[in-house]
Structures are given as structure tokens and as C-alpha cells.
Amino acid sequence: xxxxxxxxxxxxxxxxxxxxxxxxxxxxxxxxxxxxxxxxxxxxxxxxxxxxxxxxxxxxxxxxxxxxxxxxxxxxxxxxxxxxxxxxxxxxxxxxxxxxxxxxxxxxxxxxxxxxxxxxxxxxxxxxxxxxxxxxxxxxxxxxxxxxxxxxxxxxxxxxxxxxxxxxxxxxxxxxxxxxxxxxxxxxxxxxxxxxxxxxxxxxxxxxxxxxxxxxxxxxxxxxxxxxxxxxxxxxxxxxxxxxxxxxxxxxxxxxxxxxxxxxxxxxx
Numbered sequence: 001x002x003x004x005x006x007x008x009x010x011x012x013x014x015x016x017x018x019x020x021x022x023x024x025x026x027x028x029x030x031x032x033x034x035x036x037x038x039x040x041x042x043x044x045x046x047x048x049x050x051x052x053x054x055x056x057x058x059x060x061x062x063x064x065x066x067x068x069x070x071x072x073x074x075x076x077x078x079x080x081x082x083x084x085x086x087x088x089x090x091x092x093x094x095x096x097x098x099x100x101x102x103x104x105x106x107x108x109x110x111x112x113x114x115x116x117x118x119x120x121x122x123x124x125x126x127x128x129x130x131x132x133x134x135x136x137x138x139x140x141x142x143x144x145x146x147x148x149x150x151x152x153x154x155x156x157x158x159x160x161x162x163x164x165x166x167x168x169x170x171x172x173x174x175x176x177x178x179x180x181x182x183x184x185x186x187x188x189x190x191x192x193x194x195x196x197x198x199x200x201x202x203x204x205x206x207x208x209x210x211x212x213x214x215x216x217x218x219x220x221x222x223x224x225x226x227x228x229x230x231x232x233x234x235x236x237x238x239x240x241x242x243x244x245x246x247x248x249x250x251x252x253x254x255x256x257x258x259x260x261x262x263x264x265x266x267x268x269x
């Protein structure tokens with residue numbers, strides 16, 4: 001590994017750089033992924049025994065990332081409801097929810113404009129789904145607008161999780177639900193679980209899903225490495241493999257050792 005690659009990986013682990021790198025990586029993938037092979041960028045979820053949800057053929061390569069959405073979003077019935085995803089990234093998860101879980105309206109928002117442009121381009125055929133650029137700390141919706149808010153592997157990047165949760169509560173209808181999953185990185189000093197506990201939302205369910213996430217990282221490791229090597233320019237390949245959580249990377253080891261516990265919660269207004 002070159003000195004430049006070593007510096008890049010070390011920079012990835014500097015807490016002040018993580019959000020910057022996350023946004024930059026989404027933008028870079030959008031420019032390089034000409035064939036729309038990557039529509040989700042979470043670390044996935046695998047059920048015990050690798051039992052699988054039923055998917056159309058086109059979604060098969062991203063099965064584990066979609067299974068994380070399925071596990072989280074099916075905590076309540078979303079059929080016929082108005083659903084918002086905050087931190088939707090490139091839109092594959094919101095597309096899955098809109099197609100398979102049948103909400104009346106599905107809106108995906110993300111602060112990364114290139115990711116939203118990708119989603120708007122590739123998921124236009126789904127009439128119950130739309131995307132827009134928005135900040136999780138200042139959602140552009142009226143009070144009591146949604147029956148459910150979905151937030152997957154995004155809250156750990158926010159500057160002010162309390163502000164985000166206040167916005168979630170504001171846009172939820174009375175009795176509405178927040179379906180949220182994330183991992184905690186003590187090095188960043190961001191602990192959404194503590195913010196949830198002091199919010200005005202009421203806890204319905206708490207689940208540590210670390211085991212299922214690590215299982216997915218194991219099973220999906222070869223594909224993630226292949227995509228990282230395919231999409232990243234030469235000088236960024238090592239950083240891309242690290243970001244993807246490929247087996248043997250420091251990031252993978254932090255998940256596998258329990259340094260990055262992964263939680264799933266349902267909260268209600």
C-alpha cells in the first residue's frame with residue numbers, strides 16, 4: 001500500500017472527516033456508477049440461516065442491503081400510509097418500500113444532491129415515490145404530515161441528533177412511528193440511542209441487530225470488494241474497500257468485535 005493510501009485510510013478514521021467523506025463518497029459513486037449497479041450503501045442484514053426475502057431478479061445483487069430495509073420497515077404496516085425516509089441516499093431502499101410495502105405516498109430526502117439526482121433519474125416509474133434534497137435538521141414539511149419516518153444507517157452522521165428527532169416528531173402525525181437503525185461509533189461522540197431516550201417520542205421496540213449486520217457483511221464481502229475495486233479510481237481503491245466494510249478491514253473488525261454496535265428502534269409520537 002502506498003503512503004498516500006495509508007494517509008487516506010487514517011483520514012477516514014478521523015472523526016472530523018467522516019461526514020465529509022460520506023458525502024464525498026456518495027457524490028463520487030454517482031459519477032462513476034454509470035450502470036446504476038449501486039442503489040444502496042448500507043451494510044446490510046442477514047437473517048439466521050441466510051433465509052431470504054423474496055425479490056425480483058433485478059434487485060438480487062443488493063439483497064442484504066434491501067433486507068436491512070425490510071427488517072426495519074416492516075416493524076409496522078406501511079400499507080396505504082404516508083411515509084418519509086430521511087437520509088435516503090441513492091434511493092434503492094425507498095424504492096423497495098414504495099414497491100413492496102405499498103405505502104400510499106413515499107418521499108425520500110437526502111442532503112447529498114448528486115444522490116437525489118440519481119434517485120430521481122432511476123426510480124421515476126414508481127408513481128407513489130418522489131425524492132428531494134433536504135437537511136435532516138430542517139425538514140421542509142408541515143407539521144403532522146407523515147404516518148411514519150424511516151431512517152437507516154444515517155443518524156450517526158448528524159451534527160445534532162436531538163434536532164433531527166425534534167423535526168421527526170414535528171412532521172409525524174399523532175400516533176405516527178419512527179423506524180430507525182444505526183451503528184454507534186464512540187470515536188465520533190454521536191450516540192443516537194441517548195438522544196432517542198431523552199426525546200419526546202415513546203419507545204415501542206429496541207433490538208440489537210449487530211449479529212445480523214456482521215453476518216451480512218461476511219456474506220456480501222466479495223461483492224462489496226468487487227464493486228469498490230470496479231468503481232473507485234486507483235488512488236482511492238484502498239479507501240473504497242475500507243468504506244465498504246469488506247472482511248478484514250479495520251471497519252469490518254470494529255463491527256465484528258462489537259466496537260460498533262448496531263441498533264434498531266421503533267418510537268412513536
